[in-house]
Amino acid sequence: MSRALVLACILWVAFGIRAAWVSSLLPEGGPVPLRIPFSLLHMDAVGPGWIGENVPLDEDVERQARVTAYIQRNYRKGGLSLWFYVGYVGHWSPGSIHHPDICFPGSGFELVAKGTATIPAPGLSKELRFKEFRWKDPHEGETYTLSTFYYNGKFEPEEWRLRWDSLFGVRYFAIITISGSQTGSLEETRSEYQDVARRAMPLLLEHFRDAEEKHL
Numbered sequence: 001m002s003r004a005l006v007l008a009c010i011l012w013v014a015f016g017i018r019a020a021w022v023s024s025l026l027p028e029g030g031p032v033p034l035r036i037p038f039s040l041l042h043m044d045a046v047g048p049g050w051i052g053e054n055v056p057l058d059e060d061v062e063r064q065a066r067v068t069a070y071i072q073r074n075y076r077k078g079g080l081s082l083w084f085y086v087g088y089v090g091h092w093s094p095g096s097i098h099h100p101d102i103c104f105p106g107s108g109f110e111l112v113a114k115g116t117a118t119i120p121a122p123g124l125s126k127e128l129r130f131k132e133f134r135w136k137d138p139h140e141g142e143t144y145t146l147s148t149f150y151y152n153g154k155f156e157p158e159e160w161r162l163r164w165d166s167l168f169g170v171r172y173f174a175i176i177t178i179s180g181s182q183t184g185s186l187e188e189t190r191s192e193y194q195d196v197a198r199r200a201m202p203l204l205l206e207h208f209r210d211a212e213e214k215h216l
Contacts, residue, residue: 031068031090032172036207038071038086046084047199050075066096068172075180082180082196086204090172097159099175100133100147108138116157117146119194124202131157132190134182144189145179146197153210155201174208176201 043052052075057065068090075082089096105111112134119128133145148157151173156162162173178196182189 032209033090034069034088034207035209038069038088038207041071041203041207043073045200045203046075046082046196050077050082050196052076052084065098066093067175080181080183080192082178082193084196084200085175085177085179087175088172089174092166092170092173094163094166097162097175099149099159100131100145100177100179101159104133104135104145109143110136110138112136112142117190117194119197121198121201126153126155126201126205128197128201129155129157130176130197133179134186142182143179144182144193145177146193147175147177147179150174150176150205150208172209174204176204 044050046052052073055072055074057070057072062070065087066089067087069088071084071086073084075084087096087098100109101114114131114133117130117132119130121128128148130146130148133143133147135143135145137143148155149159149162150156151162151170152165155176156165162170178193178200180193183192
């Protein structure tokens with residue numbers, strides 16, 4: 001056996017032992033329920049001026065999403081329209097990992113640009129980190145999207161990090177997407193949608209079991 005193969009085996013064994021040790025420290029139990037039902041999230045959680053309505057998922061979509069609970073709302077303000085979605089999964093379920101990188105292209109959206117956005121949220125200790133997408137919408141021009149995962153007390157936009165952290169224990173996770181029409185310049189659009197995230201996330205956190213923050 002070559003030295004490289006021996007080293008690789010040692011590393012994998014060490015990694016497996018560490019993962020098992022960390023997992024043994026995690027609390028046991030079944031699915032983690034929401035602390036507060038999503039139905040109690042105020043309709044004005046995204047900020048003043050937005051008029052919203054709850055929209056149920058189609059049965060086929062809900063079955064494919066494999067979520068424990070969800071929020072799906074359409075909002076309007078002036079000429080803007082916005083889709084606000086949170087899919088909550090109360091246990092580790094890799095088949096429930098869905099996000100715009102996967103779903104939007106299959107619906108005909110053409111990716112224009114993407115990056116990572118850190119959104120200032122004064123008074124909130126958790127850093128708001130989202131993936132930022134710009135799309136060509138086949139029906140309505142250009143679409144702007146913010147998307148992230150929430151788990152283990154943090155906002156993490158990268159799927160591979162969620163999967164990696166699952167090796168050490170992820171008891172539940174949420175998929176958060178804010179998406180809709182662009183308004184004016186990119187900076188104006190970014191400011192509008194980041195304000196929605198900044199207002200909504202502290203309220204959303206109160207629904208999760210590790211909620212520590214309060215809306216200011």
